[in-house]
Amino acid sequence: MWMNKFNFHLSKIRLLQETPLSITKNTGLKSIKWLSPIRSVQTNIDCSSFVPxxxxxxxxxxxxxxxxxxxxxxxxxxxxxxxxxxxxxxxxxxxxxxxxxxxxxxxxxxxxxxxxxxxxxxxxxxxxxxxxxxxxNPFVEYRIQTIHEFFFNRIIELFERNRGGIPPDKRQMNKLMPVHKPHWTKSDNSDGNLSMEKDCIINYKILDQQETKTMFSKGKNQNNGGRQPLLENVDKNSIPIYSTWLGQSCNYIEYNNLKILTDPLFSDFLIHETLGPKRITGIPCTIEDIPQPDIILVSHNHPDHLDLKSLNHWKNVDDTLWIIPKGMNKFFMKNNVKNFIELSWWETCQLETQNGNTYNITSTPAMHWSGRSILDTNESLWCSFMLTHKNKPILFHAGDTGYVKDLYVRIKKAFGGGCRLALLPCGQYCPEWHQKPRHINPQEVIKIMYDMDIENVLGVHWGTFVLSGEYFLEPKERLERLAEFKGVRDRCYCPELGRTEKF
Missing domain, CATH: 1.10.287 (Helix Hairpins)
Known part of the structure; x- marks a missing residue:
């Protein structure tokens, strides 16, 4: 008896398993009809909560x-x-x-x-x-920048609105940042017009350590030991220096027919047209309009201090000598540049010209870093440069640097006080918790002027790209207010783009 019932239920289960399922057209998955061939019975099951x-x-x-x-x-x-x-x-x-x-x-x-x-x-x-x-960096003032800090600061920058305070109207920008046509060796404030005479470099060599120490001892005898920039010993009939600011730290210098270009940059974008950063001000001239320099000084390999456009333009010019920091030879050789010389800190390149002039260019320390990408970080050195003529300091190109309290006093003791002209960076200092170890601010520009007893200072490295958080005109305004307060406003200021200044 019980076997018959078991077989009956088993056959019923098999029939149900073989019975097709049909989904009602009206409700989709709302209900399912079980069609039984044994009994014409339809069983509607609510399956609104079912998932196929x-x-x-x-x-x-x-x-x-x-x-x-x-x-x-x-x-x-x-x-x-x-x-x-x-x-x-x-x-x-x-x-x-x-x-x-x-x-x-x-x-x-x-x-x-x-x-x-x-x-x-x-x-x-x-x-x-x-x-x-x-x-x-061998400085107690320096704090290493890790990738944690670097990317954290980049993330913060994404949330900054109108970073740099750039005016949307180009006419307003041109009014705030006028761009002049360079005259190169003619000051815009003078009526004279000087011809561009040539005095090509015919020989150069790196001085050995003993020769460098001898040079330092000669410069040491010219120190006044004071804190005020030297003025009483300035020779009014001395050879003039002409400086034309072309943006960022790029300056064209002419002294005694020696032509120097610092940290060349003639591109509109630092990295890429899509990625930027984009230049916010106009370029005073094209790279083809630049008179051929005798020397190109490169303080370090960051894209805002050396662009590939400049590298390709002057790489095959035999009469132009690149002076670069130690370790950059790989990058230059990769780009097929042969006319270069590397200098480590305190090394001096002695130049002899066809007119019988002798100049010394010394690589001096700076507190910064190097790298064109994350992979080559600090593989090459960074530096500043001092040009001397007849054992007197003529031009100091600081490149990029943070402030070290005794470094610039030591540079003055090595070369003597009264440097004729210094190109000091005064921008890219905000936020200071991030930028201070690598960039000086306007107050520190004044400190360096007094530390080195510099006669004239031009504030550069501002108003070209938005690379930090301050208002783009703030470096100029702060530096010139501080200089006025110190009574040196006529000797410490920020130049206008393309305007040729005479010192």
Whole structure:
């Protein structure tokens, strides 16, 4: 009896399994009709909360893939950040240890050899420093910039509105930042017109350490030991210096028929036309209009201090000599540039011209960094330059630098006070918590002017690109207000684009 009932129910179940499902047209998945061939009975089942198995399977697969990708991304991020953080800590500790070692060595030298302490201690304390094959800053004032800080600051910049305060109207911009046609060796304030005579370089060499020390000792005898910029000893009949600011730290200098171009930059974009940053002011002239320079000084390899356009334009000009920091030879050779010479800190290149003139260009320290990408960070050195003629300081090109309290005093002691003209960067200092170790502000420009007893200062490295948070005219306004307060407004100011100044 019970077997008959069991067989009956089993056959019923089989029939139900073989029965097709039909979805009602009116309600879609709202109900399902079970069609039984045994009995003409329709069973309506509410399935509004049902999810088709295939859709649920796809959603589960997406969730698993998302979790998988997130997991792998997290692992990859940790794989990069943990070793890098350890590397940054090691570099910081190693640098601090070397700085302390140099300080102790200088203290020992001062106590034992007092008369030579200035030159000797300067070369010991502020010589190039390398950790794991990359250059680091030997200054207690410097704080290493990690990729954590770099990208954190880039993220903050995304939320800044109208960064730099650039006026939308170009006419207003032209009024605020007038652009002049360069006259090169003719001051816009004078009626004279000087011809561009040539005095080509016929020979150059790097001085050895003993020759450099001898040069420093000659400059040392010209120090006045004071805190005021020298004026009483200025020779009114001295050879004039002509300077034309072309944007950022790019200046065209003419002195005694020697033509110098600093940190050449003639591109409208630093990285790419899409990525920017875009130039906010006009270029005073095209690169073809630049009189051929005898020397091109490059303080470091950042894109706003050296563009490929300039590199390609002058790379095959034999009469133009590039003077670059140590370690940039790979980049120059990659771009097929042959007429260059590398200088490390405190190395001097002596130049002889066809007219019998001799000039010395010395690479001096700066507190900054280098790199055209993340991968080549600090593989090459960064520097400033001092041009001397007849053992007198003529031109100081600071490049990019933070402020070091005793560095510029030491540079003055090495070359003598009364440098005729200094090109000092005065922009890109906001936010200061991020920029201070690498860029000076207008107050620090004034400090350097007094530290080195500089006769004339031009504030550069501003008003060309928006690379920091301050209002684009703020560096000029602050520097000139401070200079007026100090009583040096006529000798410390920001030039206008393309305007040729005579000193």
């Amino acid at each position: 198995f295939s859709l649920k399977q796809r959603n589960d697969q997406k969730s698993r893939n998302k979790y998988k990708y997130t997991k792998w991304f997290g692992k990859g991020l940790l794989t990069l950040l943990v070793p890098y953080t350890g590397y940054a800590i090691y570099v910081t500790l190693s640098t601090a240890k070397e700085i302390e070692y140099r300080r102790q060595k200088c203290d020992s030298l001062i106590s034992n050899r007092g008369s030579l302490r200035d030159t000797e201690t300067t070369l010991i304390k502020y010589s190039p420093l390398q950790v794991l094959g990359r250059y680091e």
